Amino acid sequence: MNIPRQLMEYLKQHGPSTIKELMIHLGLSETAVRHQLSSLEKSGWLTKEQRRLGKGRPATVYSLTKASEGLFPKRxxxxxxxxxxxxxxxxxxxxxxxxxxxxxxxxxxxxxxxxxxxxxxxxxxxxxxxxxxxxxxxxxxxxxxxxxxxxxxxxxxxxxxxxxxxxxxxxxxxxxxxxxxxxxxxxxxxxxxxxxxxxxx
Incomplete structure (x- = not known):
């Protein structure tokens, strides 16, 4: 399975996620994950926002857009x-x-x-x-x-x-x-x- 697909399926299953969470799941470096996210974001499949997940600075989380629904199997x-x-x-x-x-x-x-x-x-x-x-x-x-x-x-x-x-x-x-x-x-x-x-x- 290709990396962009793995990334999108992870977000579909787990919802908004940080780069660190995606690095762990995909087994990729931060640079590689950022590259994939940037490409998917430019295509309109992802969006990002700042969200406070606990103490400390807000983190950037990535989630799927409504437009991405068409990329998943439908019946x-x-x-x-x-x-x-x-x-x-x-x-x-x-x-x-x-x-x-x-x-x-x-x-x-x-x-x-x-x-x-x-x-x-x-x-x-x-x-x-x-x-x-x-x-x-x-x-x-x-x-x-x-x-x-x-x-x-x-x-x-x-x-x-x-x-x-x-x-x-x-x-x-x-x-x-x-x-x-x-x-x-x-x-x-x-x-x-x-x-x-x-x-x-």
Missing amino acids: YPELLDAVLAEAEREGLIERLLEGVAESMARELREKLEGLEGPARLEALLAHMDYGDMLGTLEETPAGWELKAHNCLYYATGQRFEQVCNLPPKVITRATGLPAERPFCQRDGKRACHFLIFKHPV
Whole structure:
């Protein structure tokens, strides 16, 4: 196991720790520990503060930031799949995802207030993590074609097609423009394709 990982796992298990405590656990010199801490702090995974641990001068203690949570194993996809499987078994998955689409669109409408036309659409896609989609947006005579080369819901969408219909539903509810998904990566395509039409519903 690499040293940065050992250091972070120690902080995860033991909480805020001093350099001396980390030296003992890692079996490294003070210089080596400081080097590792500095690197992790610059990456945004650690923070430090002065804390009085007893008599004498306050000591510098290091702890993990909230951003570091993403570096530790999570089981969100498994939990999501279990929830959706149960909803499907109970015949509730369509109703559940309709509510999700409306909730997402409601939040987005607030952020798009005052914007019109293409600017509204561009802002919408930005808030929908357009960059993470590795997306391209092209204007067509009828409207726009969005190609998302990275499906944000890929694993879950492979199992539940209803999830693949979330983006066009959110787009329509947030902008009032009709949107549809003619095909996507679920169908074996390289990108997910969404058509957005210029005339409001």
